[in-house]
Amino acid sequence: MSGAVATELMRSRRLLTGYFASLGIVMAVRGARMPAVQNTARLSTGGLALVLLAAALGMVAGLQTGGRLAHPARFPVLLTGGAIALAVCLAALATCRSLESLLAMAFAFGAAHGVLDVAANASAVRCQNAHGRPIMAGLHASYSLGALAGAAVAALTAHIPHTVLFVTVGTVAVVAACASIRATRCLAASGLEPVRTPSTSSPTTHGSVSRPRLWLLGALAAATLLGEGAAADWAAVHAHSLGATAAVSAAAFALYSAAMAGGRLVGDRLTTRYGAPALVRAGAALAALGLAAGLAGSTIASALAGWAVFGLGLSVTIPSLITAAGTGGPRAVAAVSVTGYAGLLAGPAFIGALATVTSLPLALLLPALLAGAVAALSRKALENAAP
16 A cells, blocks of 8 residues: 555545544534423423434434435535534524424434435445455544533533534534535545445345345344443433432443443454454443343442443444445445434333333343344354455
């Protein structure tokens, strides 16, 4: 690899790192201040649920649209356009005072998120192929670190109206996206080898990924992201049910997120050394055992440790699944993402329903059991997935 090519690859990687981190920041800021949005618009719990559903439907539409439009030549437009649209929608959420306006803006926000998600991951697969070694976990680590930073910003500015925060973060994100237009445009003309996909596909294939394998990848993504949704919505509740204070309860998800970010920071090196199938299998097994032990311990310390181990164990799963789907092109990435986010969105509600008829610890065994299923099935799904 020549010095010029190596420099261009590093520039592309830094650029994508920025996009992933920015996406994490925007999503965390928006999520952390949704209670303020609810209060401003005087929404009931049902009204807020409708807003979140609109965002979910918008994201599905955005993922599907992004998958259809995604092509290496269009990546710059989708990346820049998606980032600007997401930032503008965040700022516009600050002006919404009614359920109707929030529903429309939430759908637009979700659609922009979906388009940017597909473009960023498809570009990352292409960049990884050009590197010839794993880099996906590191890029996803930047999203996790961005989310941690966004959550910290939201916490530190809790005394500031959410309108000011949304407009400020949105404006900064728009400026950053506009400033990177030239560099993003160069991403398509940088000489990166695009993902090779057949010009035609049979009814049983999706690009170079067979349809059964594509569905398996999607199912594993859904199982993994259900665990992420469970951690986001139930980790603090679980710790609080054991007698933890509000601050300690909040630390449950923070530990989960920090462990996941840490695992992703070293994930590429471990993938290079051991291979994605072995690493995902071992990590998912660790996640299942860690969460199960944390639930069985029935103490605050065991609960916090269990959620941390759960995050660490699942840290490389989604980057590895996206890499495997990427061999089938952007549409395959979008298909796996849509299925995966279904688990993220539906999982927490399903766990809540289970908890009402059993107990919260028993309901939270579901993500542990699904992590065990990921460990059992990941080898078949990830074979020949290395870049």
